[in-house]
Amino acid sequence: MKMKKSILYLACGLMLSTAFFACKDKDSNEPTNETEKENMLKNAMACYIDNTVNPTYKGMADAAIQLADDMAAILSESKTNANSDNTALVQAACDHWTASRKYWEQSEAFLFGPADYEGIDPHIDSWPFDKIGFDEIIASSTQMAYYTNALETNATLDEEEYGLLGYHAIEYVLF
Numbered sequence: 101m102k103m104k105k106s107i108l109y110l111a112c113g114l115m116l117s118t119a120f121f122a123c124k125d126k127d128s129n130e131p132t133n134e135t136e137k138e139n140m141l142k143n144a145m146a147c148y149i150d151n152t153v154n155p156t157y158k159g160m161a162d163a164a165i166q167l168a169d170d171m172a173a174i175l176s177e178s179k180t181n182a183n184s185d186n187t188a189l190v191q192a193a194c195d196h197w198t199a200s201r202k203y204w205e206q207s208e209a210f211l212f213g214p215a216d217y218e219g220i221d222p223h224i225d226s227w228p229f230d231k232i233g234f235d236e237i238i239a240s241s242t243q244m245a246y247y248t249n250a251l252e253t254n255a256t257l258d259e260e261e262y263g264l265l266g267y268h269a270i271e272y273v274l275f
Contacts, residue, residue: 153212160203167196167270175248194274201267223265230263234272237264 131137170193177184204224207215215221237243249255
């Protein structure tokens, strides 16, 4: 019986020491100085930017450019022929709005670059949407001319026009 206990204690001791040394990281990848640490962080950040940030913003930009082109086509067609059936143009704009909005939703997980420090993000998705103000603009030929000119010249809107911008304003018009 004493022999069995000794073997059991020996086996437990071997297992514990094996576990201890197996968990000890002799070849640690920890940086040994600030330069190594900085390079390690730069590599991790480059991977994140290349695989997450850039593709998300590029997808959003591409779909938004297409949406802007669609909206310009609707405006042009409407100016040319007030009785035109713009259903196909509107559907294309709706599809590109949805695609661009999907990327914007994904980008909410991070704000990077100009979307953050230039305040672009809040203008893309201004909330609450000012439906009353928007309806007043649509009802006024003077204001419609002002905003049409702003659109055509890429003018910057004033701060008080914040609730009239972005996805929600486009959504209101399209859907």
